[in-house]
Amino acid sequence: MAETLIHPSAIIEPGAEIGQGVRIGPFCIVGPQVRLAAGVELKSHVVIAGDTSVGEDTVIYPFASIGHDPQDLKFKGEHTRLEIGARNRIREYVTMQPGTEGGGGLTQVGDDGLFMASCHVAHDCRIGNHVVLVNSVAVAGHCVVEDEVIVGGLSGIHQFVRIGRGAMIGALSMVTADVIPHGLVQGPRAHLDGLNLVGLxxxxxxxxxxxxxxxxxxxxxxxxxxxxxxxxxxxxxxxxxxxxxxxxxxxxxxxxxxxx
Structure with missing residues (x-):
């Protein structure tokens, strides 16, 4: 079994659950309700708060902020959760936030995702498996992003939007309405531009x-x-x-x- 390694400068608050083989680097902070499954790695300067679970072998890079209060004025401190699946790669400065009472109280992120630097996953979102959010993508509250979706860099997803499985969103797109599965979407005010033939x-x-x-x-x-x-x-x-x-x-x- 892999050894669990925690750098002396890291702060692990009482109550946190740390799985076998977890590696926690310098200056990380892990809150009292956090659960890190086996093989999770926090590189350094990662902060994880709230009722947050992180699945096996997920790697989180420096300065990511995971599980802090949602950016929703209706949030009044109620107990809500964030669940992150297995084998994700969460890069620098990514933010992921828990749900709100009005949205069901849960934000879910699936398995095998790549969340590039400075991405944001807002409250009450459901993100599927094998999803790629390229640098600086912002997914607003209550969105559904199904499996195998790729969202190009600097794109914004409007709240309550659904993006169907296998769709591709071009860079610099503003997505204000639902995207059909396997659709190809692009444009500053994004429009449907056919099928995602490459993905298919x-x-x-x-x-x-x-x-x-x-x-x-x-x-x-x-x-x-x-x-x-x-x-x-x-x-x-x-x-x-x-x-x-x-x-x-x-x-x-x-x-x-x-x-x-």
Missing amino acids: KRRGTSRAEIAELREVLARLHDGAFRDTARELSSMDRGAMVGEVLDFILGPSDRSFLKPA
């Missing part, structure tokens, strides 16, 4: 499936997304098309990004 090909999606997705996307362009999706959902469809239609017909108060 990397995942081994067949030509037939891509062609079916393209045909459905063309149909969606012709009218209201939800009305068209209801019509298409009654027809025979492949699994990936079904995923897109189910996402469109899922619960949301926001509209959808459409072509420019």
Whole structure:
């Protein structure tokens, strides 16, 4: 079993749970309700507060601020949580914050993510597995970012927005409405610009499936997304098309990004 190593300058408050093989570097501060699973590494100058759990083998780099009070004026100090999954890479100056009572009280981050320098994950967000947030991405409160999403640098995600699995957001985009699964989005006031073909090909999606997705996307362009999706959902469809239609017909108060 790997040895647990804690630098003498680190502060581990009574009550914190430290797993086997955890490595805590210089000048880190770990709060009394924090749980670090086996193999977690805090490089240095990392501060983790609140009711926060960090999954196995996650590495957190210097000056990250994890689990402090959400930036929400409605927050009154109620007990809320932040759960971070396994094998994440959380780079310098990243901030992740717990939930609020009005948003369900929980912020969740999945497994195998890469959160590059200066990213922000706000209160009550649900971030999936294998998500990449490039430098200085800001995800506002109550957002859902599904598995295998990539968000380009300096992009902003508006509160309550959902981003479907496998979507790609180009750099410097402002995303103000929901993004369909496998969509490609870009622009200062972002618009839907087709499918994330690179991501689909990397995942081994067949030509037939891509062609079916393209045909459905063309149909969606012709009218209201939800009305068209209801019509298409009654027809025979492949699994990936079904995923897109189910996402469109899922619960949301926001509209959808459409072509420019």
